[in-house]
Amino acid sequence: MDVIQIALRAFFALVTLFVITRLSGKKQLAQLTFFEYIVGITIGDIAAFIATDIESNLVHGYTSLIIFAVIPLLIDYLSLKSKxxxxxxEGKGTVLIKKGKxxxxxxKKEHITTDELLEQLRLKGVFKVADVEFAMLETSGxxxxxxxxxxxxxxxxDLQLNLPEEQEPETVIMDGKIMLDPLRASGRNTDWLNTELEKAGVKLDNVFMGQxxxxxxxxLDLYNDQLQMPQPSQNQLLLASLKKSQADFEMFALETKNPETKKVYTKAAEKLQSTIDQLSPYLH
Structure with missing residues (x-):
């Protein structure tokens, strides 16, 4: 009976901890304040005590658990209202380097040694203190x-280039299944996808992810990592080169400020696009 009682206590304590964690938000461990960290440890200890001490009063244990859970939520609410x-x-960030100094x-106030400062800078990809204009130690550490x-x-x-905006790739295959909504969002259909899979010589159920x-x-990323994806054919490489050249002409037309030069690049891009449209059926 004691084993069953402990199992039930542990189960309900775990459920309570899960609810408390969900209510407290999605902060990572590194984002917790000192107060939240201390409260988290205490809540864990109380939950373990409730689960294992069969002689303790459940009401008392859960009362203390709820109090320790409500206080951080109340403080979070007040923090949103009052700086x-x-x-x-939560504390304030501390400036460690200002204007290169x-x-x-x-x-000393934050107990940060020179070695620790240099380590943090290296983690940010900075190896020379002389390259730093400003550095602040955030409340998260x-x-x-x-x-x-x-x-x-x-x-x-900085280069003053007017490039087209990057678009997010669409995941059209996941775990060997076609994702219809992303496929439609990409402007393509299942016939096109099946044709591409056939060209690659890959079966749908062997595709872990496709974008x-x-x-x-x-x-395509395949379940079978030993299987080598076929390299693009000469026709595909030629088509890709033509598309890249056409995109380069459009970019040059956007970059130049000379009206005559802009017309030349624009006309070249249009002619090359027309050529691509004519050759595409033969190069695919």
Whole structure:
């Protein structure tokens, strides 16, 4: 009887912990404040005590468990309403590097050694302190780093390129089954997909995952990792090269500010697109 009683206590304690965890939100362990971390440990201890101590009063145990669960929820609610409460329980971030200068007093305050600072910088891909403009130790314990302008990687915006927006690939096959909604969202149908699978010499039930990108390229990951995917034929490579060249002409037309040059690139892109449309039935 004692074993059954402990099993039931453990089951209901686990259910209660699951409910409490769901109510507390989706914070990861690294995002928990010190207060939430302490409360979490205490709740776990109380649940274990309820499950194993058959001589304890269940009502008392669950009362304390509920109190420890409600307090963090109440504090979370008050934190949303008041910055004072938020700062009190969650703390504030601490600046460790400002305008390229290491703030030693702040490091001492947070008990951060030089080695630990350098480690955190390396994890962010920064190996020279001279490249850091600003660094802050967040309340979660993570280090946020902003590199100096000359040490930042160039972006598309910096190069002033007007490129088309990247589109999310659609997962059209999952666990050997065709996903109809994503397939329709990609602008294609099951006939096209079956044709592509036939070209690749792959059976549907051997496909773990299949994705279609914005250019209509089908990526397949197979259950059988030993099976090699066939390489594209010369016709497919030629068609891909033509499409890339046509896209390059369109990009050049968007980049240039000279009206005459823009017309030349636009006309070339249109002619190449017409050629692709004519050759596609023979190259597929």
């Amino acid at each position: 004072f409460v938020r700062d009190l329980f 290491i703030l030693e007093d702040n490091m 993570h280090l946020s780093v902003m590199a100096k302008k000359q040490a930042q990687a160039a972006t598309i915006k 279609v990108d914005a250019f209509g390229q089908l990526y």
